[in-house]
Amino acid sequence: MPDESLLAETGAMTSFAGRFFREGFRPRYEVAELLHQCYVVGYQSLPMVGITGFIMGMVLTLQSRPTMAQFGAESWIPVMVGLTIIREMGPIITALIFAGKIGSSIGAELGSMRVTEQIDAMEVSGTNPFKYLVVTRVLATTLMLPVLTVLADAIGLYASYLGLNMRGTTTLALFANNVLSGLSFGDVLPAFIKTYFFGFAIGVIGCYKGYFSDKGTEGVGQAANSAVVVASLVIFLLDLLAVQITGLMGLN
Amino acid sequence: MQPDSIIQEMPRVAAPPGASETVLVVDHVSKSFGENHVLRDFSLALHRGENVVVLGKSGSGKSVLIKCIIGLLAPNAGQITVLGQDVATLDHGAMDRLRAKVGFLFQSNALYDSMTVRDNLLFPLRRHWLDHGPAEEDALVRQALADVGLEHTADMMPAELSGGMRKRIALARTLILRPDIILYDEPTTGLDPVTAREIDHLIREVQQKYRTSALIISHDMSCVRLVADRVVLLVDGRCYAKGTYEELANKLDPKVREFFA
Amino acid sequence: MPERPTGNYVKLGLFVVVGLVCLLGTLYLLGRQQNLFSRSLVVQADFRNVSGLLTGNNVRLGGITVGTVRQIKLLNDSTVRVFINLNRDAQPFVRQNAVAAIGTDGLVGNTIINLAARPGPAPPVQPGDQLRTRRPVGIDDLLGTFDKSNKNLVGITQDLRQITGKLNGSNALWELLDDRALADNLRRSLRNAATASARLSAASQDVAGLTGGVRRGRGPLGYLLTDTAFAGQLGHVSRRLAGSSDTLNALVSGLKTQLNIGAGPLHTILTDTAASRQLRQTMQHVEQGTAGFSRSMDALQHTFLLRGYLRRQQKKQAREKAATAPVARRNAD
Numbered sequence: 015m016p017d018e019s020l021l022a023e024t025g026a027m028t029s030f031a032g033r034f035f036r037e038g039f040r041p042r043y044e045v046a047e048l049l050h051q052c053y054v055v056g057y058q059s060l061p062m063v064g065i066t067g068f069i070m071g072m073v074l075t076l077q078s079r080p081t082m083a084q085f086g087a088e089s090w091i092p093v094m095v096g097l098t099i100i101r102e103m104g105p106i107i108t109a110l111i112f113a114g115k116i117g118s119s120i121g122a123e124l125g126s127m128r129v130t131e132q133i134d135a136m137e138v139s140g141t142n143p144f145k146y147l148v149v150t151r152v153l154a155t156t157l158m159l160p161v162l163t164v165l166a167d168a169i170g171l172y173a174s175y176l177g178l179n180m181r182g183t184t185t186l187a188l189f190a191n192n193v194l195s196g197l198s199f200g201d202v203l204p205a206f207i208k209t210y211f212f213g214f215a216i217g218v219i220g221c222y223k224g225y226f227s228d229k230g231t232e233g234v235g236q237a238a239n240s241a242v243v244v245a246s247l248v249i250f251l252l253d254l255l256a257v258q259i260t261g262l263m264g265l266n
Numbered sequence: 267m268q269p270d271s272i273i274q275e276m277p278r279v280a281a282p283p284g285a286s287e288t289v290l291v292v293d294h295v296s297k298s299f300g301e302n303h304v305l306r307d308f309s310l311a312l313h314r315g316e317n318v319v320v321l322g323k324s325g326s327g328k329s330v331l332i333k334c335i336i337g338l339l340a341p342n343a344g345q346i347t348v349l350g351q352d353v354a355t356l357d358h359g360a361m362d363r364l365r366a367k368v369g370f371l372f373q374s375n376a377l378y379d380s381m382t383v384r385d386n387l388l389f390p391l392r393r394h395w396l397d398h399g400p401a402e403e404d405a406l407v408r409q410a411l412a413d414v415g416l417e418h419t420a421d422m423m424p425a426e427l428s429g430g431m432r433k434r435i436a437l438a439r440t441l442i443l444r445p446d447i448i449l450y451d452e453p454t455t456g457l458d459p460v461t462a463r464e465i466d467h468l469i470r471e472v473q474q475k476y477r478t479s480a481l482i483i484s485h486d487m488s489c490v491r492l493v494a495d496r497v498v499l500l501v502d503g504r505c506y507a508k509g510t511y512e513e514l515a516n517k518l519d520p521k522v523r524e525f526f527a
Numbered sequence: 528m529p530e531r532p533t534g535n536y537v538k539l540g541l542f543v544v545v546g547l548v549c550l551l552g553t554l555y556l557l558g559r560q561q562n563l564f565s566r567s568l569v570v571q572a573d574f575r576n577v578s579g580l581l582t583g584n585n586v587r588l589g590g591i592t593v594g595t596v597r598q599i600k601l602l603n604d605s606t607v608r609v610f611i612n613l614n615r616d617a618q619p620f621v622r623q624n625a626v627a628a629i630g631t632d633g634l635v636g637n638t639i640i641n642l643a644a645r646p647g648p649a650p651p652v653q654p655g656d657q658l659r660t661r662r663p664v665g666i667d668d669l670l671g672t673f674d675k676s677n678k679n680l681v682g683i684t685q686d687l688r689q690i691t692g693k694l695n696g697s698n699a700l701w702e703l704l705d706d707r708a709l710a711d712n713l714r715r716s717l718r719n720a721a722t723a724s725a726r727l728s729a730a731s732q733d734v735a736g737l738t739g740g741v742r743r744g745r746g747p748l749g750y751l752l753t754d755t756a757f758a759g760q761l762g763h764v765s766r767r768l769a770g771s772s773d774t775l776n777a778l779v780s781g782l783k784t785q786l787n788i789g790a791g792p793l794h795t796i797l798t799d800t801a802a803s804r805q806l807r808q809t810m811q812h813v814e815q816g817t818a819g820f821s822r823s824m825d826a827l828q829h830t831f832l833l834r835g836y837l838r839r840q841q842k843k844q845a846r847e848k849a850a851t852a853p854v855a856r857r858n859a860d
Contacts, residue, residue, distance in 0.1 A: 057538050
């Protein structure tokens with residue numbers, strides 16, 4: 015919808031999200047499709063997210079070591095890296111990778127289904143395509159991104175442990191103790207909860223862009239592309255919002 | 267039996283109104299998108315066992331008509347009655363039950379890319395809560411594929427099939443529900459003439475075999491000639507002329523001549 | 528609806544379970560760290576000032592976390608009541624006479640409550656007990672002290688600055704330090720002292736020879752023994768000589784120690800410039816004195832009393848020379 019303003023787009027997306035809540039929690043429930051989408055969206059993203067998390071943890075450790083060593087604060091590296099990964103880097107990097115992989119694939123898939131009338135065909139086949147396609151995907155992204163983020167955090171921290179052991183020796187127990195000593199619930203829970211919103215945003219935006227794509231195959235590409243762009247932007251906005259809210263709640 | 271011989275044997279059963287049960291009534295329907303008036307006060311009746319072709323240029327609102335009939339679009343005015351039920355008043359469940367009796371063959375086939383042919387055929391069957399045992403499902407799939415002459419394709423993906431085969435599979439997917447009415451949205455568009463004739467014969471064959479009524483949207487005159495019991499000419503969203511193929515072919519009206527020349 | 532392989536569900540299940548285990552494990556460990564799950568009892572303590580203590584801060588006994596702050600409540604304008612969640616495990620070790628104090632975890636760390644045991648027996652705390660408190664060495668007080676010492680330090684450095692400024696500005700000191708002539712003078716006077724003492728030693732050898740001759744009772748002995756006046760004079764001279772040589776000795780040794788202690792002319796000068804001047808004068812006097820003595824000895828040689836003795840001495844010397852000369856010649860050959 016190139017002619018419509020940003021506001022109209024935002025409004026349409028919001029009403030799309032509202033429709034998700036109106037229709038998503040009424041029968042019939044597409045459980046089998048939901049599980050399949052969880053598998054596709056969650057399990058199959060794990061290798062990508064895992065590699066990213068591993069590199070993130072390793073690089074953070076190796077990069078911060080020289081600076082920390084200047085202050086003689088090498089023993090603070092686990093705390094610093096742990097806080098960085100769990101509070102910010104894990105959620106945001108995972109969400110961005112996820113948006114790139116899943117947001118685009120949802121946008122392209124639903125876009126091509128729209129263009130080839132598969133969505134209409136579902137509707138005449140006694141299936142609510144919104145529930146069957148949109149609700150399952152949005153739920154899958156919302157539920158799977160937090161799991162992926164936790165796993166990426168764990169992998170990243172393990173990579174950080176390996177990175178520390180590349181120069182010098184640290185036991186896993188000491189590393190874990192160091193990381194935990196720097197953490198509180200105020201670090202873990204907001205970071206975990208915000209990933210639900212990231213996942214929801216990625217799912218809703220990908221589905222919206224695909225569900226309402228038009229102009230044939232060109233529209234499908236546009237849907238996939240703009241799904242990623244908008245989702246990435248919204249992730250950062252949500253992150254900013256999350257920082258403000260957790261700050262207001264006194265959890266920072 | 268060769269398709270050609272079927273057609274030649276087949277009598278033109280131009281069932282007179284009232285003589286047979288009416289399965290579909292489109293009553294003074296108007297539909298517009300903003301300033302674009304696609305349908306204006308359009309009326310149509312379809313009787314059991316009858317093939318009606320709605321003939322019109324591209325963009326004359328033909329597809330909008332059948333999407334209104336199946337409930338994918340809501341008309342701005344007028345009433346559509348399918349199998350005795352007013353489409354506008356139906357809730358979700360009733361609409362789904364009605365849709366189980368109305369097949370829809372999409373212009374682009376709308377086969378689900380991610381599923382095998384077999385899963386494509388079973389999708390509407392399962393989604394309409396029509397629970398069958400695995401053996402029965404198997405028999406239905408085989409029967410539907412046999413009806414369109416593609417028994418061997420059950421485990422293939424849609425992407426592996428040619429355009430004509432995909433059209434047949436799409437038809438098989440509508441047939442598996444044993445519908446009372448089949449709506450064809452430009453069934454021969456995008457196919458080569460030979461394949462298009464095969465599809466035309468298939469439409470006839472299906473009508474003969476299952477006594478279905480069919481509303482066919484087309485601008486392909488060979489198709490119209492072969493499958494139509496009655497023809498409705500749609501011009502600028504209005505019913506411009508109606509009658510059998512021969513009646514219209516003999517008219518001298520210039521707008522009718524545009525099609526039948 | 529397509530058939531999905533059940534293996535996918537297994538993988539999905541594994542994926543979700545591992546993720547949840549990671550999350551719950553972290554939360555459990557954090558909770559255990561903050562003693563959320565261990566059974567605890569609540570005790571309380573009243574403080575005048577809790578220095579920013581927060582709910583959830585640690586409570587430590589002997590540096591080990593034994594509980595957390597559960598609730599902080601203002602009782603009145605000068606009393607803050609703090610409720611402490613104390614682990615059951617730590618209950619036997621926290622006595623009722625324990626004293627609670629607000630502290631910090633390191634210089635910049637969190638505020639904590641330190642429990643300190645008191646000597647003397649007391650039963651373990653019971654739920655609801657009130658612990659005694661001690662006014663903490665707050666960081667404010669600490670900073671107050673810092674402030675005072677800081678001011679002192681400022682005064683000190685200011686004084687130091689003035690001193691160095693004056694030192695820098697003082698020409699006299701630098702001239703003194705730079706003066707090469709002074710060092711030369713000193714060196715010269717020392718050389719003088721050395722020659723003087725050498726002469727003195729020669730003179731005393733002569734005296735020794737003389738007295739040796741006198742003891743052997745040769746030559747002028749008779750005269751000397753008969754002439755009591757002369758003997759008295761001689762005695763007087765030698766007494767004076769002995770005295771002056773003692774003084775000289777003391778002076779030289781003093782000089783030596785002074786030179787040993789101070790490593791260079793600078794020190795000597797710094798200790799006392801007047802002394803050095805006096806020293807120089809003394810040396811001149813000594814020189815004059817020894818010159819005078821030498822002259823008087825020459826005069827003595829020419830007196831008839833000692834002539835015979837001296838002549839014998841000369842002969843002896845000549846003989847020795849004659850004896851050593853052939854040896855030297857042989858050696859040369």
